[in-house]
Amino acid sequence: MTDFRVPKLNNNDTTYVLVEWLAEDGQAVRDGDPIVLLETSKATEEVEAPRPGVLRRLLAEGAECEPGQVIARLLGPGDEATDEATDEAAGEAAGEAAGETAGEAAGKAPDEDPRRPDAPAPLAGGSDVVVTAPARELIEAHGIAMERVYALGRKVIRRTDVEELLAGGSTGADGNDRTAPDDAPAPAGADGDGDTEWITLSRAQQRTAEVVERSRREIPAAYTAMNVDVTEVLSLARDLTRRLRTLVGLPEMVVKAVGGLLDRFPMFFAEPAPGMRGSGMRARRAATADVGVTVDVGRGLFIPVVRDAGNRPLSEVAGDLVGFRKTALTGSFRERDLQGGAITLTLHTHDGIVFAVPIVFPGQTCALSLTAPRSEVVQDGSGFAVRKTATIGLAYDHRFINGRDAAEFLGELRAALESPARFLTENG
Structure with a gap:
């Protein structure tokens, strides 16, 4: 059995977001197969399996992870006997990473989500939408209301989804038209003052700010x-x-x-x-x-x-x-x-x-x-x-x-x- 650890991807970031698993839990993967999509402040990176084995996932999609953290295990031929115990550990680890059960998530406000402090509000039913950094930058650049993004009904929002939304032909997961009217009201400012226009820094720009501050300080x-x-x-x-x-x-x-x-x-x-x-x-x-x-x-x-x-x-x-x-x-x-x-x-x-x-x-x-x-x-x-x-x-x-x-x-x-x-x- 091999621990699958998060590699160091970006010297400016201490945490990344697990955007999507590219292989199913229990799936046999080969050496070099892409198995997980991680998002940093600058890019979204596919991470490959370091050896062949059966994938056992330990972290939920949408959760934050740190370099060196074990987020999965790769089981070899002699590890089948431990599958049941591994599954139980995987369930516990995924629950801890998420920080809450689905029932708890439905009752929490967006700013209480411990997985991603800047994550968008959860959809009905407690399922979180993960918005990649390129998609978020495009959303902010065009002033798209997040309600329109949520209405796509997709678990992971990528840049191509936002471009489709801007083109005016977006549909939700159920096939129905989800495009909001152009005159849909924008959400009020973070302090509830609808007369105040706020410019929110993109995640990439926030990381740039951190690097600049650190440089000036050190x-x-x-x-x-x-x-x-x-x-x-x-x-x-x-x-x-x-x-x-x-x-x-x-x-x-x-x-x-x-x-x-x-x-x-x-x-x-x-x-x-x-x-x-x-x-x-x-x-x-x-x-x-x-x-x-x-x-x-x-x-x-x-x-x-x-x-x-x-x-x-x-x-x-x-x-x-x-x-x-x-x-x-x-x-x-x-x-x-x-x-x-x-x-x-x-x-x-x-x-x-x-x-x-x-x-x-x-x-x-x-x-x-x-x-x-x-x-x-x-x-x-x-x-x-x-x-x-x-x-x-x-x-x-x-x-x-x-x-x-x-x-x-x-x-x-x-x-x-x-x-x-x-x-x-x-x-x-």
């Missing part, structure tokens, strides 16, 4: 910025876009250049050891330059990671970033796409932005920011010329990195970007 950050002449690198990027047949822009060039600095500046890619102070402070060296890059197409902020940016060719780095932008449009990132960044590049490429200070994410020692290129008139010999300039900023944990180190790091990055042909020849 990391004594400093900041240094440097202007870079990007005229030549932008010209080369346009040429490479045609030759490689994939989009190459300034962000792709910066990611590649940052990846080439790992050997000379290992502390900038290191992971601080937790809880260390004074003489006991240390940081774990990164084996590869895994660069997280912010992606925001209007559906929430994601930071997918370009793996080993220093040793992979620019075409692969560019391909990764193109793929990340496409995935962000559907909100279908996998947790593995978002894990393991050693350094973060935050993009502030809207026209007119000349200065941006990123936060240092917990678990990293620094973060870079990149602004949009802007035209500047510079002296050129006895005359003047118009050049393209961008600002690259570095926020850094001052406990691990000093100002001189930051200036040298930015100087090396600027040198690579201002001589891109030579840099790419040496680094692929």
Whole structure:
């Protein structure tokens, strides 16, 4: 018998939601079969069976779970004799996870549900609706009344269900039309004041808020910025876009250049050891330059990671970033796409932005920011010329990195970007 434990999916979350079991209780599953759907603040992830066996589920759908928690067991051929005892334990565990019986659930108010403090109100009969994070964001973006969502009669509401609802052709589980009229009144504010309009943060934005608060609270950050002449690198990027047949822009060039600095500046890619102070402070060296890059197409902020940016060719780095932008449009990132960044590049490429200070994410020692290129008139010999300039900023944990180190790091990055042909020849 093997305990099936919740894997660590997202460093920013301490709990996840068990959205749906993908295999029935008592079903024989194979190694690698998807058996459960878990929701974090950033994605909904299918988790696979680590070995073959007969599934015995220990946690109810809709319940919260923590990394490392046993939520199921996989029985082998010699474990059949314990099936009855396991079933009894499963029932008890599921009841404890739910925190109440069905009869009790019917009598509780929504804010008393211990499984999910932010869960929607229970349906008639005490059955809870589970709304995935992408679906909830779409609901909030369009101001859809939750009564319309409940009326779908579905146990799990996904983004596709909300899109169907917006299209006006939604039906409930019984096949009847469940679409509420467009002039249906919106629910009153949380305090009962119908005249007050409240903007509720999405679950993803709440997690972002927690990370920002933690960064400001725990990391004594400093900041240094440097202007870079990007005229030549932008010209080369346009040429490479045609030759490689994939989009190459300034962000792709910066990611590649940052990846080439790992050997000379290992502390900038290191992971601080937790809880260390004074003489006991240390940081774990990164084996590869895994660069997280912010992606925001209007559906929430994601930071997918370009793996080993220093040793992979620019075409692969560019391909990764193109793929990340496409995935962000559907909100279908996998947790593995978002894990393991050693350094973060935050993009502030809207026209007119000349200065941006990123936060240092917990678990990293620094973060870079990149602004949009802007035209500047510079002296050129006895005359003047118009050049393209961008600002690259570095926020850094001052406990691990000093100002001189930051200036040298930015100087090396600027040198690579201002001589891109030579840099790419040496680094692929």
